[in-house]
Amino acid sequence: MLVCPGSEAKSQHQAVHDTLDVVSGKWKLIILAVLLVRPYRFKELSRELGVSPRILSKELQEMEGHHLVTRTVCNTRPVSVEYACTAHSRTLLPVVQAMADWGYLHYEAVVGSKRPDDPTPRRHTDRD
Amino acid sequence: MLVCPGSEAKSQHQAVHDTLDVVSGKWKLIILAVLLVRPYRFKELSRELGVSPRILSKELQEMEGHHLVTRTVCNTRPVSVEYACTAHSRTLLPVVQAMADWGYLHYEAVVGSKRPDDPTPRRHTDRD
């Protein structure tokens, strides 16, 4: 039941709001989910997520500013840049994990028929 | 380390994306966080969150459409409406809880000096 660790000074919804402040937008949490698996290069991320370079660049810059990713330039021939999650962004793992779990288990039941590549037959045992 | 429950068919970032689909926007998760504590009436919610009735109405309608809240009209004198979370929205508790926890513990460290009403002295033991 939504407890807060030994403090009433900040309301729960304020805390959620704060977190939302950092991971707002359509992409930050998704980028984080990917980078939590392994580091990626710029284009790799762009391809994997299907996001245009402009957006990706902007998101990564904001996340770097919040110390959620590191940006490492590698001395390769055409120059490649590797992005990786930080110790701090790993503290967001519970959030990402919870979201991934929920997406796996409950998305179809709430939204209804999903994308064609996942024809789950509405196993809907729990009630509303 | 970001595991998925017995399936590789859907990538983690796809699952996160799906969840984001349902709880997108600035308010849904916050509304949920509040309603997970106890039911609220419309105006109560509006006051508590500081959100205009138009936005609140829209959000609540979408959430009702996704079966994340119930809307109950009470037979009181001026008519009051109570909103409450559903069994299904309670499956999102881990997400909300994770976000609330993170907000409590890590927001200041990432963003820097916070709002004046919470002058936490930067307990910053972990490294970047």
Added chain:
DNA sequence: CTGTATCCCGTAAGATACTG
């Protein structure tokens, strides 16, 4: 390859006033 610069658009979000 890694980005940035423009341009563009849809919509999220807010203010205000009004109706049932």
Added chain:
DNA sequence: CAGTATCTTACGGGATACAG
């Protein structure tokens, strides 16, 4: 009190082309 109508604005997000 509960909500809707209208209007407006800002920003998120995308395509494309281009620069380092």
